[in-house]
Amino acid sequence: MAESRLDFIQPGHPLYEGELELRFRVLREPLGHTRASVKFPFEHDSLHLVLHADGAVLGCVLFHPEDAHGGRLFQMAVDPTLQGRGYGAKLVLALEDALRGRGFRHVHLHARAPVVPFYERLGYAVYGEPYEEVGIPHRNMQRDL
Numbered sequence: 001m002a003e004s005r006l007d008f009i010q011p012g013h014p015l016y017e018g019e020l021e022l023r024f025r026v027l028r029e030p031l032g033h034t035r036a037s038v039k040f041p042f043e044h045d046s047l048h049l050v051l052h053a054d055g056a057v058l059g060c061v062l063f064h065p066e067d068a069h070g071g072r073l074f075q076m077a078v079d080p081t082l083q084g085r086g087y088g089a090k091l092v093l094a095l096e097d098a099l100r101g102r103g104f105r106h107v108h109l110h111a112r113a114p115v116v117p118f119y120e121r122l123g124y125a126v127y128g129e130p131y132e133e134v135g136i137p138h139r140n141m142q143r144d145l
């Protein structure tokens with residue numbers, strides 16, 4: 001792979017369509033959901049961190065600030081050909097660094113059940129009862145920064 005970079009972007013950025021395409025392919029298409037389902041109502045109010053190389057988006061993670069101190073990490077995705085090489089962890093750590101710099105102190109997220117160990121390795125803890133979202137079992141997780 002060409003040298004990859006991590007950058008924060010916003011909707012309208014040249015890499016945004018690539019980000020949406022990755023999110024669709026990795027997080028929505030396997031569940032049989034439509035392309036339209038990939039966008040969240042708070043898309044424009046969120047931070048979008050993308051891993052990219054040669055104009056192609058290879059990974060992403062988003063954060064929606066909910067108050068001055070915290071918010072929700074969502075749409076965590078790594079290109080299937082690159083999973084298991086540390087890129088997902090790198091995205092979360094870079095996001096957390098940026099959040100600390102902006103004064104945030106808490107992050108929560110909705111983890112797909114099979115991915116709970118990925119977030120546990122990164123310091124997140126499960127809370128509350130299991131539930132279903134987008135048709136699959138989920139757990140709520142959180143950490144202090």
Ligand SMILES: CC(C)(COP(=O)(O)OP(=O)(O)OC[C@H]1O[C@@H](n2cnc3c(N)ncnc32)[C@H](O)[C@@H]1OP(=O)(O)O)[C@@H](O)C(=O)NCCC(=O)NCCS
Nearest residue numbers: 076077078083084085086087088089111112114115117118
């Ligand atoms: C989940 C995902 C983002 C992880 O990214 P990744 O680049 O594959 O993960 P990394 O290589 O950075 O893994 C970091 C650590 O977590 C572990 N890990 C990653 N995914 C895991 C899983 N599903 N179960 C258990 N451990 C996992 C890795 O083994 C690694 O452990 P190590 O630190 O001991 O080496 C990626 O696999 C993905 O996009 N999956 C499909 C979409 C998805 O489920 N997103 C999350 C929605 S909540």
